[in-house]
Amino acid sequence: MEATAHYWYSLHDDLALQDYQVVVLNPLQTAQQAKKAIRKCKTDKVDALHIATLIKNGDYKPAVVPGPLAMTCRQLTRLRVRLTQQNAALKQLIWSRLHPIWPEYEALFKVPFCATGRKLLSVASSPTDILAMGQEPLSELIRKSSRGRFGPLKAQQVWQAATDSIGMTRSLEGARISIQILLAQLEASKPVHEQLKQEIIQLTPQLPEYLFSLPGIDPIRAVSLYGETDPITNFKTASQLVAFSGLDPGVFQTGQYNAPRRRISKRGSPYLRQTLWNIAFQAVYREGDLRTYWLRKRSEGLEHRAAITAAAIKLCHIVWRILTDQRDYLPEGRPGQS
Numbered sequence: 600m601e602a603t604a605h606y607w608y609s610l611h612d613d614l615a616l617q618d619y620q621v622v623v624l625n626p627l628q629t630a631q632q633a634k635k636a637i638r639k640c641k642t643d644k645v646d647a648l649h650i651a652t653l654i655k656n657g658d659y660k661p662a663v664v665p666g667p668l669a670m671t672c673r674q675l676t677r678l679r680v681r682l683t684q685q686n687a688a689l690k691q692l693i694w695s696r697l698h699p700i701w702p703e704y705e706a707l708f709k710v711p712f713c714a715t716g717r718k719l720l721s722v723a724s725s726p727t728d729i730l731a732m733g734q735e736p737l738s739e740l741i742r743k744s745s746r747g748r749f750g751p752l753k754a755q756q757v758w759q760a761a762t763d764s765i766g767m768t769r770s771l772e773g774a775r776i777s778i779q780i781l782l783a784q785l786e787a788s789k790p791v792h793e794q795l796k797q798e799i800i801q802l803t804p805q806l807p808e809y810l811f812s813l814p815g816i817d818p819i820r821a822v823s824l825y826g827e828t829d830p831i832t833n834f835k836t837a838s839q840l841v842a843f844s845g846l847d848p849g850v851f852q853t854g855q856y857n858a859p860r861r862r863i864s865k866r867g868s869p870y871l872r873q874t875l876w877n878i879a880f881q882a883v884y885r886e887g888d889l890r891t892y893w894l895r896k897r898s899e900g901l902e903h904r905a906a907i908t909a910a911a912i913k914l915c916h917i918v919w920r921i922l923t924d925q926r927d928y929l930p931e932g933r934p935g936q937s
Contacts, residue, residue, distance in 0.1 A: 601626050601650065602662045611664070623662040627866065628653060663833050663843070665826065668805055672826030675799050676819070677870055682792060689785050693720075696777045699767050700725050703760040707753075717782055718744035719757070724778040725771055726761035734758055812927035813918065814889050815882030820874055827871035828922060837919035844871040846912050863908060872911075875918070879911035888930045889914060 600607050602623050614621050632649040633641070653659040665673055690712055697704060697720070708716045722740060723729045729737060738754035745753075796819070803811075803818045810821050834840040841847050845867030865872070883893040889910050896906040921928050 600624070601629055601646070622654065622659070623664055624650060624653065624659055625662045628659055632658075661833070663830070665829050668802075669826045669829035672799075672802055672806075672822045672829075673870075674826075675795065675802070676823035676826055676874075679792075679795055679799065679819070680870060680873070682788070682795065686785065686788060686792075689781055689788075693778055693781045693785070696774045696781070697724070700771060700774050701761070701764055701766045703764050703766075707757055707760055712785070715741060715745040715749060717786070720778055721782050724775045726764040726766060727768070727771065728775070729757060729761035807922075807925065809921055809925065809927045812921070813878065813882075813914070814885060814887050814928070814930075815878040815880070815914075817881075820878050823870065823874040824878070824918065827868055827874060828918065831919065831922040834919060837916040840919045841912055841915045843867045844875055844915055845869065846872055846875065846908065846915060875911045875915055876907065879907050879914045882914065883907060883910050 600610065600621070600623060602625055607623060611621050611623060629646065629649045632653050633645075693712065703726075705711060710716070719740065723732055723737075732740075734754065737758060738751050741749050741754045741757065799822050800818045802822050806821055806825050810816065810825060813821075816824075828834075828840065831840075834843065838847070842864075845865040846863050847867075848863055879889060879893075882889040883906075884890065892913055893906050893910045896909045897903070901909060917928060
């Protein structure tokens, strides 16, 4: 069967409980099989034929089916990613309503929707509202909401931005209502995010301790990493895990031409790829093997993000080794390093 979203889970488990041998295929594999056909045709029967052909010819690699704990880790950490994406979409919606009526707001705060910015917009969502408040109430609002971080100078900047604004006044009421509703939804999501974070952290005692020996690891990333890589026995080599994460570099060569720049394929788990990249991002700012490797790549001419991606690929090899050997990470040069 194909690993089609969440629809295959219940059928897979029911068949496995009845001692059937179940092979789950990544849809990319069946899509490649379908491309071999001359005529374009997609029906359930044709899809089943492609799956059967792959199985008969042995031209397939089973998808990773996580165990019970890994499945829980995967569901919660992926949910956290989706909720974070929803928050980002909410902020984009707020900005789409705010910018036309107050384009100068963007320059007022380094983080536009910080606590002070959200409080300000919830009370006064437009330049007209700011001017209607008066300077003294505005200064007091900013002081309290920032807990003293911003004072009269910031209040004066906000007042001046409202006074000089070239924002449109057409449909001002609609924009004001939209901004306040979206801000309320953004605020309401905070306890949900915190609850989910705590639920994820509570899973960490069940994880292998050696996972926490990795540089740049933290509880959230450890849970995500375990959920995306278990069972590690599915990957016979570190290169297979790199390919599964989509961090393997693509190759473009034709005739005498060989592309000088090689981008990663991104043909794999985006969740594992993001987790590895984030761990590497933290690790390169700490003393150790990954930072040394990152500095070497920078000295070779790689730009910052590309060098971190290279460090993430190296980290993927490290992850495969410690999970396969079930031992702590031993940096190069330390006793016991194999």
